[in-house]
Amino acid sequence: MEVAARRLEGKSALVTGAAKRIGHAISLALAREGANVAVHYSGSEKEALSLVAEIEKLGVRAAALRADLFDKRELETLLDRAREALGTIEILVNNASIFPSDTLGTVELESLERNLEINAWAPLVLTRAFAAQSERGHVINLLDSRVSGFDHTHAAYIFSKHVLSAITRTAALELAPGIAVNGIAPGLILPPAGKDEKYVDRLAQTVPLKRRGSPEDIAAAAVFLATSEFVTGETIYVDGGRHLKEYFPDGPDSR
Numbered sequence: 001m002e003v004a005a006r007r008l009e010g011k012s013a014l015v016t017g018a019a020k021r022i023g024h025a026i027s028l029a030l031a032r033e034g035a036n037v038a039v040h041y042s043g044s045e046k047e048a049l050s051l052v053a054e055i056e057k058l059g060v061r062a063a064a065l066r067a068d069l070f071d072k073r074e075l076e077t078l079l080d081r082a083r084e085a086l087g088t089i090e091i092l093v094n095n096a097s098i099f100p101s102d103t104l105g106t107v108e109l110e111s112l113e114r115n116l117e118i119n120a121w122a123p124l125v126l127t128r129a130f131a132a133q134s135e136r137g138h139v140i141n142l143l144d145s146r147v148s149g150f151d152h153t154h155a156a157y158i159f160s161k162h163v164l165s166a167i168t169r170t171a172a173l174e175l176a177p178g179i180a181v182n183g184i185a186p187g188l189i190l191p192p193a194g195k196d197e198k199y200v201d202r203l204a205q206t207v208p209l210k211r212r213g214s215p216e217d218i219a220a221a222a223v224f225l226a227t228s229e230f231v232t233g234e235t236i237y238v239d240g241g242r243h244l245k246e247y248f249p250d251g252p253d254s255r
Ligand SMILES: NC(=O)c1ccc[n+]([C@@H]2O[C@H](COP(=O)([O-])OP(=O)(O)OC[C@H]3O[C@@H](n4cnc5c(N)ncnc54)[C@H](OP(=O)(O)O)[C@@H]3O)[C@@H](O)[C@H]2O)c1
Pocket: 016, 017, 018, 019, 020, 021, 022, 023, 040, 041, 042, 043, 044, 045, 067, 068, 069, 070, 094, 095, 096, 097, 098, 099, 118, 142, 143, 144, 145, 185, 186, 187, 188, 189, 190, 191, 192
């Protein structure tokens, strides 16, 4: 039987916040397509090293790179460290994120700054460093399906994702024709800190397709974008249609 060619053979990727959850699934999916993967992490060293071992078993190279994206020097040198470990980076996935709770009424400037720093500024700095070392490639930014509307209980977070969405479209134009820049907007995938699986399952009933997604659904979109030669400045909503409607049909508790 003929074995399908791996579509990213010989390419190298940097995935931020890769040790767990969605970043973990994206890293594995890229590796299954033949890409070498730089697994960026901050606190999750054990999980990052275990993912590196799992990726290497797929017959590609991997490296675990620690960096606190709040640290200017660590942020600015991360892409170069990935290139030193794996050669030119052709795929950058900006996945790392923070998700604190606040509202329009309670949000503080300091919280807005912190969200912007990790969720928008870090992707911008990494995209610039990426473009400086490679004339060709793909940048994939993890957004949120609520960029189509609001997230009333994570105000600073969703504002920062709106900024990342604007960066995605601006960079798509500025970095064309060599580099494609796209977004993935996940819907209900995994429970945030402090919430359990039941919370996600309950909210899934408000989703048009009446289900939650999996990290592998997001990873499949990342592989599609990383292998596409004719898509840029686009955002793929992987959310069961959640972006098509308001999010609290059952009252404020279902937001
Ligand atoms: N989960 C969902 O259902 C959902 C829904 C909509 C959108 N999204 C978006 O999809 C992406 C992945 O979601 P997720 O839930 O898997 O993310 P997550 O678990 O909340 O965060 C991913 C990683 O970001 C890293 N990170 C946080 N602060 C950092 C810092 N200062 N420096 C370096 N790394 C830092 C952490 O790495 P360490 O663990 O190594 O510290 C963390 O594991 C995010 O961009 C998120 O906004 C997710």
